[in-house]
Amino acid sequence: MGEMNRPVRAGFHFWWPVTVRWGDMDAMGHVNNMVYFQYVESARVGYCEAWGWESRDMSSARQGPVVVSQTFNYRRQLHYPAEVEVGLECTEIRRRSFVLSCAIFRKGSDEVIGDGTCAMAWLDYGADKAVELPAAVRERLAKG
Amino acid sequence: MGEMNRPVRAGFHFWWPVTVRWGDMDAMGHVNNMVYFQYVESARVGYCEAWGWESRDMSSARQGPVVVSQTFNYRRQLHYPAEVEVGLECTEIRRRSFVLSCAIFRKGSDEVIGDGTCAMAWLDYGADKAVELPAAVRERLAKG
Amino acid sequence: MGEMNRPVRAGFHFWWPVTVRWGDMDAMGHVNNMVYFQYVESARVGYCEAWGWESRDMSSARQGPVVVSQTFNYRRQLHYPAEVEVGLECTEIRRRSFVLSCAIFRKGSDEVIGDGTCAMAWLDYGADKAVELPAAVRERLAKG
Amino acid sequence: MGEMNRPVRAGFHFWWPVTVRWGDMDAMGHVNNMVYFQYVESARVGYCEAWGWESRDMSSARQGPVVVSQTFNYRRQLHYPAEVEVGLECTEIRRRSFVLSCAIFRKGSDEVIGDGTCAMAWLDYGADKAVELPAAVRERLAKG
Numbered sequence A, B, C, D: 001m002g003e004m005n006r007p008v009r010a011g012f013h014f015w016w017p018v019t020v021r022w023g024d025m026d027a028m029g030h031v032n033n034m035v036y037f038q039y040v041e042s043a044r045v046g047y048c049e050a051w052g053w054e055s056r057d058m059s060s061a062r063q064g065p066v067v068v069s070q071t072f073n074y075r076r077q078l079h080y081p082a083e084v085e086v087g088l089e090c091t092e093i094r095r096r097s098f099v100l101s102c103a104i105f106r107k108g109s110d111e112v113i114g115d116g117t118c119a120m121a122w123l124d125y126g127a128d129k130a131v132e133l134p135a136a137v138r139e140r141l142a143k144g
Helices: A035-050 A135-141 B035-050 B135-143 C035-049 C135-142 D033-048 D135-142
Strands: A014-019 A063-074 A085-095 A099-108 A112-124 B014-019 B061-072 B084-092 B097-106 B112-124 C014-019 C065-076 C083-093 C097-106 C112-124 D014-019 D063-074 D083-093 D097-106 D112-124
Touching: A014 B014, A035 A063, A035 A085, A035 A112, A035 C097, A085 A135, A085 B135, A099 C112, A112 B014, B014 C112, B035 B061, B035 B084, B035 B097, B035 D033, B084 B135, C014 C035, C014 D014, C035 C083, C035 C097, C035 C112, C083 C135, D014 D033, D033 D063, D033 D083, D033 D097, D033 D112
Parallel strands: none
Antiparallel strands: A014 A085, A063 A112, A063 D063, A085 A099, A099 A112, B014 B084, B061 B112, B061 C065, B084 B097, B097 B112, C014 C083, C065 C112, C083 C097, C097 C112, D014 D083, D063 D112, D083 D097, D097 D112
């Protein structure tokens, strides 16, 4: 988590804006640790929808992404009011899974609030097991 | 809750935009009942800050608003993705308390998602009891 | 909301325990206003499940309860750590709807943290409209 | 995240029970990814309070733990209703920081819902910088 590894805006092609809500803060008076994962989730859903995936269709005939693991480094405290932007980038593609790297920047600034990764598997929802990434998804991911 | 009592945009002078997050939805696949109260809270904090109240200063030397009761009528289901606007209006001023009426509209539309009220008391935080509304607050509230 | 109307434990036949989580508190350092509605929701789901309703089956062939409006009176601040108990009672049965009265008590105590109501309609989920309460549901509700 | 690295109950000395709330589920119909971090937070607050730290005292004269980074591996989906237990163990002590390993087990079972780590720094809240772990804290952490 050293300054050396600090992400930069140029590393991300997909962006999602988030308005911090007063209620995102906890009894410490700052945005709660878990809420950063909701900001990243918002971006991740937007990213997957950008390829045509529908977050509300979980029918058993379908396949889709599922989160396998997450990491997050908290670099700055965040307080209401604030506007942030979540950057996402696919940084690894495997046979049945992929990794999204993410970072939360203060809007219009290079200040990194935090950054992390989401490892995602491609799941056959009916069988509840990982299957090969379809060629179309693989192609999209290859674009960043 | 009849259609007769449906609020209209002209009834509100203070407006607060909210972007629905994917994570605002619950296992029913729609925005959770409790989350509407977070949208209203966001607007209410913005309304009070517009008069100079600071939501993070709870020092015991201070006075400020506190929610005494709330009501909400659910008129439409709401799903991600959506943009809404919360309208607020002070509709009653008493000696030590006031009532804010609120309604959530779909952005740029007359569609009412829901509406309600927040009864607020003016609290001496140190003494934890309601005190008279300061003249300056009373004046602001009188503007809507 | 006077002391005269303060609910008493004897008024409730259905009870649901809730453990306050640290994360239920907001930047004011007390349990957030909206979180009380989650405590009541937890009890309401438990109440409906006690008659055999399944909260995860929203198939369009089904009917079930839906929240139409809610009210809540905040009587005491609540802080982590705490254990509370939500009491529920059906206090009104109409043709296509019913009203649940609720109160949150500190565990094992007569201290009322807050109380309110949930007006519920009986919905045909496929048609998205209120229909008559089935006789079996009406009978259960009549028991409190 | 292989089965080889699956945590076992014997690896944890501190335990915290959590009751899954209906509202912890998201539109996928399972407990939301971010909510696991709230379960871990609940345990972490309990763990720190067990040494006498007070989560609500953030006065600038104080020092205390702050989360620097988190990881979590999702191994099983979780649905309401469920009871889980979060195990915590201090698995690394450095000069100004420490690492807590955590795992969420189904209550009374060896089924691992997920597991992860929280890297914590010891912060001087007034100066907003990491300082050396006090000897008393270091001793407690050494116990697990």
